[in-house]
Amino acid sequence: MSVDHNAIEKTDAVLHEGEDSVFYVRDGALYIEGVRASDLAKKYGTPLYVYSNRMIRERFAEIRRDFLDRYSRNDGLGDDRAGAYAAYAAKAFLTPVMCRIVAEEGFLLDVVSGGEFFTAIQAGFPADRIKYHGNNKTIQELEEAIGAGVGRIVIDGLDELFIIEEIAERAGRIQPVLFRITPEVSAGAHDHITTGRRDSKFGVPMDEDVLYPLVGRAVESPHIHFLGLHFHVGSQLFDPAPYIEATGKALGVIDEINRRFAYSVPELCIGGGFGIRYTRAEERQPYAAFTGPVVALVNSYCEERGLIPPDIGIEPGRSIVGDAGVTLYTVGSIKQIPDGPKYVSIDGGMSDNIRPALYGAVYEAMLADKAAAKAADKETVTICGKLCESGDRIIDGASLAKAERGDILCVFSTGAYGYSMASNYNKIPKAAACLVDGEEARLIVRRQTYEEMIAPEI
Numbered sequence: 001m002s003v004d005h006n007a008i009e010k011t012d013a014v015l016h017e018g019e020d021s022v023f024y025v026r027d028g029a030l031y032i033e034g035v036r037a038s039d040l041a042k043k044y045g046t047p048l049y050v051y052s053n054r055m056i057r058e059r060f061a062e063i064r065r066d067f068l069d070r071y072s073r074n075d076g077l078g079d080d081r082a083g084a085y086a087a088y089a090a091k092a093f094l095t096p097v098m099c100r101i102v103a104e105e106g107f108l109l110d111v112v113s114g115g116e117f118f119t120a121i122q123a124g125f126p127a128d129r130i131k132y133h134g135n136n137k138t139i140q141e142l143e144e145a146i147g148a149g150v151g152r153i154v155i156d157g158l159d160e161l162f163i164i165e166e167i168a169e170r171a172g173r174i175q176p177v178l179f180r181i182t183p184e185v186s187a188g189a190h191d192h193i194t195t196g197r198r199d200s201k202f203g204v205p206m207d208e209d210v211l212y213p214l215v216g217r218a219v220e221s222p223h224i225h226f227l228g229l230h231f232h233v234g235s236q237l238f239d240p241a242p243y244i245e246a247t248g249k250a251l252g253v254i255d256e257i258n259r260r261f262a263y264s265v266p267e268l269c270i271g272g273g274f275g276i277r278y279t280r281a282e283e284r285q286p287y288a289a290f291t292g293p294v295v296a297l298v299n300s301y302c303e304e305r306g307l308i309p310p311d312i313g314i315e316p317g318r319s320i321v322g323d324a325g326v327t328l329y330t331v332g333s334i335k336q337i338p339d340g341p342k343y344v345s346i347d348g349g350m351s352d353n354i355r356p357a358l359y360g361a362v363y364e365a366m367l368a369d370k371a372a373a374k375a376a377d378k379e380t381v382t383i384c385g386k387l388c389e390s391g392d393r394i395i396d397g398a399s400l401a402k403a404e405r406g407d408i409l410c411v412f413s414t415g416a417y418g419y420s421m422a423s424n425y426n427k428i429p430k431a432a433a434c435l436v437d438g439e440e441a442r443l444i445v446r447r448q449t450y451e452e453m454i455a456p457e458i
Helices: 037-044 053-071 096-104 114-122 139-148 160-171 208-220 241-261 288-305 355-359 450-454
Strands: 023-026 029-032 048-052 084-089 108-111 130-132 152-155 175-182 224-230 267-269 311-314 325-336 342-346 365-367 378-384 393-401 408-411 432-437 440-445
Touching: 029 037, 037 048, 037 325, 037 408, 037 432, 037 440, 048 053, 048 440, 053 084, 053 096, 053 288, 053 311, 053 432, 096 108, 096 114, 108 114, 114 130, 114 139, 130 139, 139 152, 139 160, 152 160, 160 175, 160 208, 160 224, 175 208, 175 241, 208 224, 208 241, 224 241, 241 267, 241 288, 288 311, 342 393, 355 393, 365 393, 393 408
Parallel strands: 048 432, 084 108, 084 311, 108 130, 130 152, 152 175, 175 224, 224 267, 267 311, 342 378
Antiparallel strands: 023 029, 048 325, 325 342, 325 408, 365 408, 378 393, 432 440
16 A cells, blocks of 8 residues: 555654654554554454554565575575575464465574464464474474474474484484574673573583584484574674674584584574664664674685585564564553652553563553644653553653543554463453554454453363
8 A cells, every 4th residue: 555645744753653664643643554553443452463564574575685685595495505594483473374474475484382383384384494493392392393394493402302313213204403502692682581691591502522422413313414503692682793703603613513523514593683673762773784794704704714604594583573563552540649650551561561571671652543742742651551560561751642541552563572472460361463454454363252261271
């Protein structure tokens, strides 16, 4: 759908507003692509996760244009030495519809549990294009994945290789694997989302007496195809420096593997963690800002040492869906504390967005039908949820038009880890989700009923 930009009202209220933005203000109201936000709330109820199909597809297109196409060697994967590949990190947001979008865009899918793997298979996603992560995969999960023909397993546990060997032998398969290494790099993120330090629960330590015996076993095993190395340094990052530092360390390991085992490592995956814009204080970097320096380092390092450059993989999740999604709520109780904060309560909270309580995530918001309010007409409030926890606050110090009961509130950049981390705390049913495509919207997650919520309980 083509938006008439002459009809768009200029306002500082919309976080991602721009000439071609999918979020804009018209007639004083917030629109998402071609649909009025408050109409979505009226049709599907609140809380409601809303995703822009256009914005999701644009992120996939950016990766394809600036990474896959730029560094590809041919159309193959694995042994065909594609040059570059990308796998969508399912943990950010996964439903059958999202699986189909990933498949249509031609990307791999990165899962971390039996439930994510089951969702993908049920949605018809090809098992051989699935990459399986996790620091404690159960034997049942590994059996199901290998039996289905999973494309890659990223080994994280020290005994995992031997379990995979045994299962692959029984299944009559040669299982492709990568080792997740711990590069001992500290990225500038919250402790809860920093994953590359030596003391992390993730990855195989790079200690000589730990890593290389496992790699040697993988190289020699008749039931294993050793594809290479993987690392992940953290999440919500804007600086490529940690990726470059970790890549340098991984290349040292690749060089040593070549020296010890005369084995040319086919792949190096640098993970994901590319930051998005949650507030105006943050500025999203293009994927090329991260991948360009990494590929340049890999190529120069390998050329100097006479090595065959490995394919480079990335695993974006949040950066694809995070700012392509918003959450709509209905305003309820409004409470002014004398000489204290003003609370604007919504009909959701930490049950549909745990990130502020979990690690202090910061968001911006607006009232969907008061989107053209001027700064002088706004007030500073605390947006809080309805759950029985003092920490159930979505935004402290939000600048908001004067709120009234029944207003629709929009919180921006909630497309990642909202639905994925949702809970039934306080017996609150999980929220619905819809996908907007031009002037059309369709439900992709039905609102959970009370009956469905308690169905598993005996």
